[in-house]
Amino acid sequence: MKKTIISYILNAALVLLSLCFSLVIVEISLPFLKIRTIEEAVYQVKRPVVQYIYGQYNPTLRYTLKTNLHNIRIHYSNQLDYTIDTNKYGFRGEDWDISPQRKNIIILGDSFAFGWGVQRKEMIGKHLEKELKQLDPSYQVINLAIPGYSINEIIACLELYRNLLKPVASVYIFCPNDLDxxxxxxxxxIYDIEYKPRPDDEKLFQEMIERNQPGYWSLNRFYRGSYCKAFHARVIRPLFSKRIRKSLSIDPAPDGYDFPPPIETANNCSDSPKAKFLASCLKRLHGDLLSRNFYILNTSDKYTLFKYDQPNSIRWSLKKISLETPNMYFIDFETFARKTPGSRNYYLDYDDHWSAQGHAAAAGLLLEKMKSTLPNIANKTVQLSPTDLRPVQ
Incomplete structure (x- = not known):
């Protein structure tokens, strides 16, 4: 009996040892195979998330970035390589010129508007500022976007700085996850969206920052970023889950195009809870601007664009609200991307965010709208167009 028990223990130990050895072989071998779907899964976990590394707690906005950062490199091999600077308020860019003669245009949003993955000179705001200054040198474009912000923080940010900046117009780069x-x-x-700090919020935020520093190691962090986990998520689980297979699939696009075409009409989705919340938030933002020109440009990550267009897309609510509101203008980037050949180049490779070409294209669309609606530049010539996709040098 004793020999039998020892035999079972030895066999179990050998099985466990063999399993561990196999996992080590898989973990070592997969990076050399360069399987795209697995590389993307690893990237999504291991990419440097700027607000998790350089975030700073804020009792009104939850967080900004640390103030006065200079030439901070954000890098992931072959996928991300850009630098950031922050001003004394914790936003990307130099300190603001708040002299009375300035005509400030504010950029609101999350990581798309922030310029995730691109250099500052390639961002939508810098494109806008460069062209507007040629028509009126008093224009200044100020970026109040922070990665990870929901529409709650976006509203709070505008309300915190509107009296200081006195914007003549605002651009909201809307992403569907803003409504999370x-x-x-x-x-x-009426919605209560104000952030109400709890006693330990700042402490918990600082602990999160510490866990995301490059030198921090934990078994959980290693496991989440491992190739074995990525293989399980992208290869093993889809074999047993129709829902996962569907989420990873790509719908066919017409010849010469990267994404399925946009639909021409849409159902009225304005009665959904999400649409009602969005309408309330947009009206509040527009009211905070004293009904000055408010431009809304929607984004969609490329994985949404790889799917067939949907009649319940939240962008139809954006369009409806803007048509009903004076001085509110909707620019439909998703429809533009679906209708434009080669628009896959508007996005980074493994990442959802705009590339330098995407920022230039979005700036072109905005400028086309601004030149007919923004006071003092209406009907003046704007050089940049949506098809001029060369990054600013």
């Missing part, structure tokens, strides 16, 4: 902070109305059409 949706809340139940406290009254019909």
């Amino acid at each position: 902070g949706i809340s139940e109305p406290i009254f019909p059409g």
Whole structure:
């Protein structure tokens, strides 16, 4: 009996040892195979997330970036390589010129508007500023975008700085996940979106920053970024889950195009809870601007664009709200991307975010709208167009 128990223990130990050895071989071998779907999964976990590394707690906005950063390199081999600087307020770029003669245009949004993955000179805001200054040198484009912000923080950010900056117009780069902070109305059409700090919020935020520093190691962090986990997520699990297979699939696009075409009409989705929340937030943003020109440009990550266009897309609500609101203008980047050959180049390779070409294309669309609606430049010549996709040198 004793020999039998010892035999079982030895056999179990050999099985466990063999399994561990196999996992080590897989972990070592997979990086050399360069399987795209696995490399993408590893990248999504291991890429440097700027607000997790250089974030700074803020009791009003939850967080900004650390102030006065200079020439900080954000790098991931062959996929990300850009530098950031921050001003004394913790936003990307130099300190603001708040002299009275300035005509400030504010950029609001999350990582798309922030310029994730591109140099500052390649960002949508710098394209806008360069062209607007040729028509009126008093224009200044100020970036208040921070990666990870929901529409709650975007509203709080505008309300915190509007009196200082006195914007003549604002551009909101809308991303569908901005609505992740949706809340139940406290009254019909009224939402409580203010951040209410808890006693340990700052401590928890600092601990999160420490866990995301490049030199930090933990078994959980290693496991989440391992090739074995990526293989399981992208190869093994889809074999047993129709839902996962569908989420990873790509719908066919017409010849010469990268994405399926846009639909021409859409259902009225304005009665959904998400659409009602969005309408309330946009009206509040527009009111904060004292009804000055408010431009909304929608984004969609390329994985959404790889799917067939949907009649319940939230961008139809954006369009409807803007048509009903004076001085609110909607620019449909998703439809533009779906209708443009080669628009896959508007996005980074493994990442969802715009490339330098995507920023230039979005700036061209905005300038086309601004030249007919923005005071003092209406009907003046704007040189950049959506098809001029060369990054600013």
